[in-house]
Amino acid sequence: MSALSFEGLNVWFGEGRDRVDAVKGATFQVAPGETFGLVGESGSGKSTIMRALTGLAPHWSGHMSVNGRPVGRRRDKEFYKTVQMVFQDPYASLHPRQSVDQVLSETLYLHGFTDIEPRIEKLLDDVGLGPSFRFRYPHQLSGGQRQRVAIARALAPEPSILLLDEPTSALDVSVQAEILNLLTDLRAEHDLTFLMVSHDLAVVGHMCERIAVMQFGEIVEILGVDEMRAMQTTQPYTRSLLKASLGYIRD
Amino acid sequence: MSETQTGWRDWLLTDTPQSRNQARLAALFQGWLSFRSNPMAMFGLGILILLLLMAAFAPLLAPHDPFTQDLANRLKPLGTPDHPLGTDSLGRDILSRLIYGSRITLYIVTLVALIAPVAGLMVGTIAGYTGGWIDLGLMRITDIFLAFPRLVLALAFVAALGAGIENAVLAISLTAWPPYARIARAETLTIRNSDYISAVRLQGAGPIRIITKHIWPLCISSLIVRVTLDMAGIILAAAGLGFLGLGAQPPSPEWGAMISEGRRFILDHWWVATMPGLAIFTVSLAFNLLGDGLRDVLDPKDEK
Numbered sequence: 001m002s003a004l005s006f007e008g009l010n011v012w013f014g015e016g017r018d019r020v021d022a023v024k025g026a027t028f029q030v031a032p033g034e035t036f037g038l039v040g041e042s043g044s045g046k047s048t049i050m051r052a053l054t055g056l057a058p059h060w061s062g063h064m065s066v067n068g069r070p071v072g073r074r075r076d077k078e079f080y081k082t083v084q085m086v087f088q089d090p091y092a093s094l095h096p097r098q099s100v101d102q103v104l105s106e107t108l109y110l111h112g113f114t115d116i117e118p119r120i121e122k123l124l125d126d127v128g129l130g131p132s133f134r135f136r137y138p139h140q141l142s143g144g145q146r147q148r149v150a151i152a153r154a155l156a157p158e159p160s161i162l163l164l165d166e167p168t169s170a171l172d173v174s175v176q177a178e179i180l181n182l183l184t185d186l187r188a189e190h191d192l193t194f195l196m197v198s199h200d201l202a203v204v205g206h207m208c209e210r211i212a213v214m215q216f217g218e219i220v221e222i223l224g225v226d227e228m229r230a231m232q233t234t235q236p237y238t239r240s241l242l243k244a245s246l247g248y249i250r251d
Numbered sequence: 252m253s254e255t256q257t258g259w260r261d262w263l264l265t266d267t268p269q270s271r272n273q274a275r276l277a278a279l280f281q282g283w284l285s286f287r288s289n290p291m292a293m294f295g296l297g298i299l300i301l302l303l304l305m306a307a308f309a310p311l312l313a314p315h316d317p318f319t320q321d322l323a324n325r326l327k328p329l330g331t332p333d334h335p336l337g338t339d340s341l342g343r344d345i346l347s348r349l350i351y352g353s354r355i356t357l358y359i360v361t362l363v364a365l366i367a368p369v370a371g372l373m374v375g376t377i378a379g380y381t382g383g384w385i386d387l388g389l390m391r392i393t394d395i396f397l398a399f400p401r402l403v404l405a406l407a408f409v410a411a412l413g414a415g416i417e418n419a420v421l422a423i424s425l426t427a428w429p430p431y432a433r434i435a436r437a438e439t440l441t442i443r444n445s446d447y448i449s450a451v452r453l454q455g456a457g458p459i460r461i462i463t464k465h466i467w468p469l470c471i472s473s474l475i476v477r478v479t480l481d482m483a484g485i486i487l488a489a490a491g492l493g494f495l496g497l498g499a500q501p502p503s504p505e506w507g508a509m510i511s512e513g514r515r516f517i518l519d520h521w522w523v524a525t526m527p528g529l530a531i532f533t534v535s536l537a538f539n540l541l542g543d544g545l546r547d548v549l550d551p552k553d554e555k
Contacts, residue, residue: 054453055452056449056450056452056453074456076455077455080450080454080455084453085453086451087446087449087450088446089446089505092445092447093446093447093449093450094447094449095447095465095469096447096469097468097469099271099274101271101274103442105453106451106456106464107454110454110455110456111455132269133267133268133269135268135269135270135273135274136266137274137278140266150389150450152453153450156454157454161414177348239324
């Protein structure tokens, strides 16, 4: 049984003449414990798949399931306990008036935990932030520290599936590596399944086992990361995307 | 002494607070520091503190009873011994009436400040967050209230409810909430699709929790600023209703009603109307200055 399964997923925004089809007929499976990457240009619908799964993009058709359980229109507590998401921009994903402590304790409270104090300490420790960060506000944190808080928040309900929406693209190159290593460690520690969106093929190559290449809302090709490294692709678009990621090559 | 003082300062300005309360106090203290650096705002705050003290200790401060008439001493000019600001047409001491009138002014201001922004905040955030038909309905109601000139609408309410200070407060509140609703809705629209609201939704939080715990704190600061800036207008509206005889009723020493009484003698005995006018002017100015200062401190969009 796959951890995540998408079959013929269509997602659109707007109605009538304004309708934009962001994802068209996406079909793929993510195995438990796997790290699956979605790559493609900006606007190719990578993040939209995640937003449809979590209910942030309300207009969708097709079939989605989590651990074999189909996802309906309304998602229950159980769903949010299983699937959590880390957002792209750590500067926008933390409430500006809430301290780290407030963010984490509310999350834990919403998921019905009662031993909130020790859990907060454990979470901060898990993401490499000491107890001194607990009562800080977001403006007292750096970008990398904020993203660690966002990861701690996503880990709070002890999910088995983590959606990563370009978790490092808003960060410094040096901090990117720290966050990616942290994510790799956490995956091993908590047996997590990752679905990761990125346009940085180096990041995807480092993290993922399989990738899906997207263009204009459609999945062009699904291939393993070794095939990607060896440039063994069947689709010309994938090849041109991989080529572009190698930088400018003088012919 | 100075050592403990710097100790407190360091404790408040630390980057690594140790407890919830310390973090909260530190945020407050930093706001206070930036507020303190604005001399005009401090001036406004000073005047308002004086007003508060004046209202609290009115019986001690007032040299005379504000209601005692003394027809032998009517319309005495400024600087009369025993009556520094003169007396009005019934021989009542204007200074004492001004001091007691500050209580009425504060009463009006506090009640309106409690009713109008809270109502506006609820309407605005609910409309902004839910969207759709609810938004449309609530905003059209807001438009209807906005379409009337404020004082005229207040006049109509007072006429319907009967004259008196409570009804004046109610009428002013009923006419004052729509702008707050508009502001709150606009703020909500910018916040509702942000990542941190999405993140809370992903924790399974319901709309009521999101509105009250996550959207309100971000709207409140701009509302507080708007309220302090509107205070001047509220005092003037209350004074205007008093002046028209629809607010506080004689012999209540409400400042607007005092101006109204003085109007009859304005050419020969100008101070009777001018002194309460100056009081209204000073308090309105103080609220405006305070509002300007608070905007600098509270506006979340102003990233320093």
